[in-house]
Amino acid sequence: MEAGIVGLPNVGKSTLFNALTSQKIPSENYPFCTIEPNVGVVTVPDSRLEVISKYIPPQKLVPALLQLVDIAGIVRGASEGEGLGNKFLSHIRTVDAIIHVVRCFEDPDVIHVEGGVDPIRDIETIETELMLADLQTVQGSKEKAAKAAKGGDKDAKIKLEILLQCEALLKDVRPVRSLEYDVPDYQKAFKALSLLSSKKVLYLANVHENDLNGESPLVQKVRELAAAEGSTVVPVCARLEAELSELEPADRNELLESVGLHEPALNIVTRAAYKTLGLQSFFTAGETEVRAWTIPLGATAPQAAGVIHTDFEKGFIRAQIYSVEDLMHFHTEKAIREAGKLRVEGKTYIMQDGDICHFLFN
Numbered sequence: 001m002e003a004g005i006v007g008l009p010n011v012g013k014s015t016l017f018n019a020l021t022s023q024k025i026p027s028e029n030y031p032f033c034t035i036e037p038n039v040g041v042v043t044v045p046d047s048r049l050e051v052i053s054k055y056i057p058p059q060k061l062v063p064a065l066l067q068l069v070d071i072a073g074i075v076r077g078a079s080e081g082e083g084l085g086n087k088f089l090s091h092i093r094t095v096d097a098i099i100h101v102v103r104c105f106e107d108p109d110v111i112h113v114e115g116g117v118d119p120i121r122d123i124e125t126i127e128t129e130l131m132l133a134d135l136q137t138v139q140g141s142k143e144k145a146a147k148a149a150k151g152g153d154k155d156a157k158i159k160l161e162i163l164l165q166c167e168a169l170l171k172d173v174r175p176v177r178s179l180e181y182d183v184p185d186y187q188k189a190f191k192a193l194s195l196l197s198s199k200k201v202l203y204l205a206n207v208h209e210n211d212l213n214g215e216s217p218l219v220q221k222v223r224e225l226a227a228a229e230g231s232t233v234v235p236v237c238a239r240l241e242a243e244l245s246e247l248e249p250a251d252r253n254e255l256l257e258s259v260g261l262h263e264p265a266l267n268i269v270t271r272a273a274y275k276t277l278g279l280q281s282f283f284t285a286g287e288t289e290v291r292a293w294t295i296p297l298g299a300t301a302p303q304a305a306g307v308i309h310t311d312f313e314k315g316f317i318r319a320q321i322y323s324v325e326d327l328m329h330f331h332t333e334k335a336i337r338e339a340g341k342l343r344v345e346g347k348t349y350i351m352q353d354g355d356i357c358h359f360l361f362n
Contacts, residue, residue, distance in 0.1 A: 004097075019241040134198075
């Protein structure tokens with residue numbers, strides 16, 4: 001699964017991307033420092049891996065992964081080609097969610113492309129540009145879909161209906177993520193449009209080092225906006241996180257303790273992004289490895305097995321499942337089995353976050 005990092009130029013996007021992925025992407029104090037998209041993979045911190053490995057010692061631990069795409073800053077008029085415009089927007093059309101970095105601190109030494117710090121204005125600028133780009137996409141596709149629909153193409157009729165609904169929302173300057181479809185054909189057609197304003201959003205409030213918990217009025221404004229649309233806000237100090245990412249573990253813990261943090265804020269960011277994407281983890285555990293696997297919420301046991309190997313889903317027979325809590329209580333799989341806590345689940349079982357599984361397949 002993939003998330004795209006967006007924001008105005010010079011709000012800390014590339015600094016955060018570097019800290020998350022431990023890459024050395026340029027992140028200077030001027031607009032359009034990032035030109036081409038940067039792609040990186042970040043591990044999803046999960047303490048349950050260490051818990052499982054305590055009772056089932058493996059040769060290696062394999063955490064879940066999340067792919068991130070960092071694009072150049074979007075400016076007012078990007079949908080019409082300002083800055084480097086649509087070239088940037090095209091790089092995030094296929095991502096599953098958007099991480100929107102918003103500057104929430106004052107600093108005369110750090111340039112702001114709009115001349116002053118106003119997070120709500122900045123959010124509205126980015127959101128408007130995404131919607132205007134979507135409107136161009138919708139209007140560009142409508143004529144072709146209408147022509148095919150007149151010829152009796154069933155899929156084209158569905159697509160045209162969705163395009164018209166999207167167009168009405170976008171003309172009213174409203175994102176299309178409010179549209180929901182229960183029919184699979186409609187869900188598939190809507191997803192295929194890859195509209196920017198259809199994606200879920202996680203807000204990262206880039207805060208000053210003296211506001212690590214995000215209690216300033218600037219962050220509170222972002223929290224209020226996010227609450228109204230059902231999104232999440234994570235305060236993070238890009239400067240501090242960049243410094244932490246350069247340190248050895250012992251020095252990192254010392255710095256965290258000195259500022260009153262239990263873990264890097266980027267751990268919270270990664271878990272929040274995972275949640276925003278509607279994902280959860282299940283585990284497989286053995287002497288070779290203890291691994292976290294990523295599945296969507298609501299996935300069935302065969303679908304989870306298919307993440308490991310497509311043949312597992314095709315030939316699925318049943319799954320043997322227990323929980324991390326069971327392992328902590330009984331210490332071994334043998335004891336879990338003898339206590340009758342090893343569950344046998346079939347094809348209709350809905351996976352739960354944290355399930356530890358063995359899949360039997362033909």
